[in-house]
Amino acid sequence: MINNVSTLCYRLKDKARQLGLSPVGITKAAPLEETRTILEQISRTGGRIPFTVDSVSRRTDPKLVWPEAESIVMVGFPYQVPTVGPSTGRTLKGYFAAGTYELDYHRVLIDKLSELGTFLQSQVPQAEVFPFVDTGPLVERALAYRAGLGVWGENSFLIRPQHGPAFFLGGLATNAVLAPDHPLTDSCLRCRKCRDACPTNALAVPYRLNYRRCLSYWTQAKEIMPDELRSQLGNRLYGCDSCLRACPLIKKSPREGVTVDLIKFATLTNREFRHQYGSSSVAWRGRTVLQRNAVLVLGNSGQKEVIPILLRLLLDPRASIRAAAAWSLGCYGGYQVQSALEKRLDLETEPSVQAEIVSAYERSST
Ligand code: SF4
Ligand code: SF4
Structure with missing residues (x-):
């Protein structure tokens, strides 16, 4: 058991990296004020926030989800973005975007976060831990931004300012008091390559994804996509990748993207x-x-x-x-x-x- 908070945080981050979780950072379990303002504005103007039924308060206040939480460790789980992406052409091969075809990352990441939680409890026996990946109400990207994991890209992804891999997000809330990190002060290159690469103009406004025009959203939604977007779908089956692949800050893998036989799959x-x-x-x-x-x-x-x-x-x-x-x-x-x-x-x-x-x-x- 250790008492020194900075030594504890150092060991915890080191353990996270050993588990393949990088980047890693810590934030307080305090409300996400800026995100709350944005979400309230969307709600007021009649907009809908995709894939959630939770209130703006629950999405932006960690203590409404875990009242005893004091700190949140946010982690990235890297995945490879291929050099060859979806095709707009005439093909009988369907495209799976980066990270959508492999072992379900939710399961892999929740196991790793649970192991990180066990490690924290070995250092602080009274610590309670709550691992979460994608399924909780909180806006994970905003927590990760505040924990210093990356900067906002104009494509609305959180990205490392240096040339690094793309990453999924997960977190570990705890009642242990840890030393918070700070948001990064850099910005993305603002080169707008991501916005120009979007086939449906879903990134007309930088940093604000219009999900009603986003193919990645529609490939995951239960509702069928609007007629006018269907011909832009190309051969995408799950996810899109175009704005991610266009970003010079994201490291690409020499691997081609995963494609499957469309007729067999359908x-x-x-x-x-x-x-x-x-x-x-x-x-x-x-x-x-x-x-x-x-x-x-x-x-x-x-x-x-x-x-x-x-x-x-x-x-x-x-x-x-x-x-x-x-x-x-x-x-x-x-x-x-x-x-x-x-x-x-x-x-x-x-x-x-x-x-x-x-x-x-x-x-x-x-
Ligand atoms: S995922 Fe595809 S459709 Fe959505 S914003 Fe990016 S490029 Fe546009
Ligand atoms: S493509 Fe350019 S503008 Fe878009 S996120 Fe990457 S660096 Fe920023």
Whole structure:
């Protein structure tokens, strides 16, 4: 057991790095005032904050989540960004963005944070620890910024000002009193390469991601993406990478991005999907959402050989798959497609799919 706070923090950070967690920094469990102001402004103007049902207060005040917390250790878990990214072209290969195909990072990182917590308890026996990764209400990026892990990029990612890898975030809240670090004083290069690389203009305002136009958001959302963004999807199945890959501050891996056979992926049964992707981030995101994306990409592929597959998927029991299949069939048109759309419309009971079929029929007639 040690009493000196700076020695304790030094050892704790050293242990984090031994666990492969870098960068690492500490912040107080105090409210995130600046983030609260921004989120309140978004709420006031009728905006929605994606992937959360929590109130602004719970998202920005650690003590509302863990009343006894005094400090939060924030860590980065590096992942590789490939040099070759998604394609806009005509292909039957679907693209998985960096870090989305490997072992589910939530599981790996929570295990490492638990080990870090055990280490802290070995040094401070009365310490309580609460590891968290992505699933808690708090705005992790803002905590990480305050703990000095990185600077805000114009692409709204937190990045290291020197040429370093991209990283996922996780944290360890504790009732132990630790010495807080400070936010970095550097800034990103403001070169706007990330904003120019965005295919949907989701970064029109620097540092403010318009998630309603962000392909990465829509590849993860349960709701199908707006019609006008679908042709910009290219071959992306999960995530996007374009604004991250464009950033000169992010170190790229010589590896190519992961791609899979679109037809096989779109038609995997539940059992095959679980067998193949059981412990990966792909399974975490879920079969229906990712297969719906694959079906949209089949429309973008422009390969007529996929029409029989799409006709089959138009009869899928899942409404989102039928809706995506209708849209993709509309990209091809032709007598066979139009007559299948007409027949399906007579039987279809789901209003959102009916609307997609009507729209696809009209597109295929022009
Ligand atoms: S993830 Fe893709 S769509 Fe979203 S802001 Fe970045 S480049 Fe644009
Ligand atoms: S691409 Fe340029 S502007 Fe965008 S985050 Fe990187 S350094 Fe900043």
